Amino acid sequence: MNTQAVIAAEFGKGRMIAFGFHPEARKATQPLVKQAVLATAPENRDRPAKKPP
Structure with missing residues (x-):
């Protein structure tokens, strides 16, 4: 508990x-x-990471 x-x-x-x-x-x-795979893909590196809703 109390971890990310x-x-x-x-x-x-x-x-x-x-x-x-x-x-x-x-x-x-x-x-x-x-979503994690797509967020870490090389073509997405220049885009800022999306913050969770």
């Missing part, structure tokens, strides 16, 4: 996203995996 669920940061020349849980384990959170 998702952390996004710049790392070297790219971005990283770390989950403190398994988003692939539940159908409701599986879209987070796709």
Whole structure:
């Protein structure tokens, strides 16, 4: 408890996203995996990271 669920940061020349849980384990959170992959893709590096709603 009292830990971050998702952390996004710049790392070297790219971005990283770390989950403190398994988003692939539940159908409701599986879209987070796709969003994380797209957010860290090279073609999206120059765009600012989206803040969660």
